Amino acid sequence: MERVNPERRVSLAQQLVLELSRSILAGELPAGTKLPTEQAFTEARKVSRTVVREAMSRLQAEGLVETRRGIGTFVVDTTRPGDFQDSQHEKGSALDAVALIELRLSLEVECAALAAQRATSSQLQAIADALGEANAVGPLHQDSTRIVFEFHLQIALCTGNSFFIDAMRHLADTLMRGPQSNVTQQQRAQQVREREQIHAALAHQDADAARAAMRLHLTNELHRAQQAAQPPA
Known part of the structure; x- marks a missing residue:
């Protein structure tokens, strides 16, 4: 065989x-x-x-x-009362993207720190696999949003905290309903470097470095989203 x-x-x-x-x-x-x-x-x-x-x-x-x-x-039923999709404002807008990243900043920074402390060797391998997929996918791929977010979801799974995991799963559902993000080649290269820094901190079990790397990555994502949300001059 x-x-x-x-x-x-x-x-x-x-x-x-x-x-x-x-x-x-x-x-x-x-x-x-x-x-x-x-x-x-x-x-x-x-x-x-x-x-x-x-x-x-x-x-x-x-x-x-x-x-x-x-x-x-x-x-299983992935919708629950009070889910993000019940919000009254229109999904998929540039302003909505800003709001989502603001939420992710308050959530994923600590996810990364906990993951650095708790991840098993098999979980670290799953993160590495998801990282490879995220860095390889092109921005025009129909599943690019899902593939990139899988890297973040694998980090949340390492926390072993069902509340973190549920919140991230609902975020994935919300992101899947929105449009694909448009980034330049330079921005994409920067995103790759930022994800690599997050992974390196996790691999070294350095909670402080993981927290800082995730904060930097999502802060830069927030700046990009804010620029996209600004009306043309």
Whole structure:
């Protein structure tokens, strides 16, 4: 039997996670939907059972699906009273993007610090995999927002705090409903460097450095969003 490179396996699992999470958050797979069986996934996707199991495990960790023993895996209800989408103002506007990043600043800075203290080796590997995907995706890719935010979500998962994780999951839902962000090549290169700094701090288990790196990254994102929100002269 042909051996699968571990990095290739992770990439395949990540791809399956991104496709399914996008469909779930977009409402294409509503709550209660039963996902195909493990065998059906392996036959349809031409991937191993290990890839499917890793993908399902990631989706469960993100709170998007649940497995009922002897019955199957089902999409869970990702909406709750008071969710962000219940807000009265129009979503997807430049001002809305500013408000979201302001919220992320108050949330993700401490997420990064806790992740640096609590992340396991397997979680750090998941963050590294998500980082590689985020740095490689082009800004015009239809899933670029989701792929980039996966890096941030993996950091939140390391906290082990369900409140942080739920908040980040709802943020992902809100971001998926908005338009893709437009950045220049120079800005994209800066974003890559900033994410690398965050990852380096996490890998060294340096909470202060992780906090500072995440604050710098989101502060710069806020400045970019504020510039986009300004009316033309």
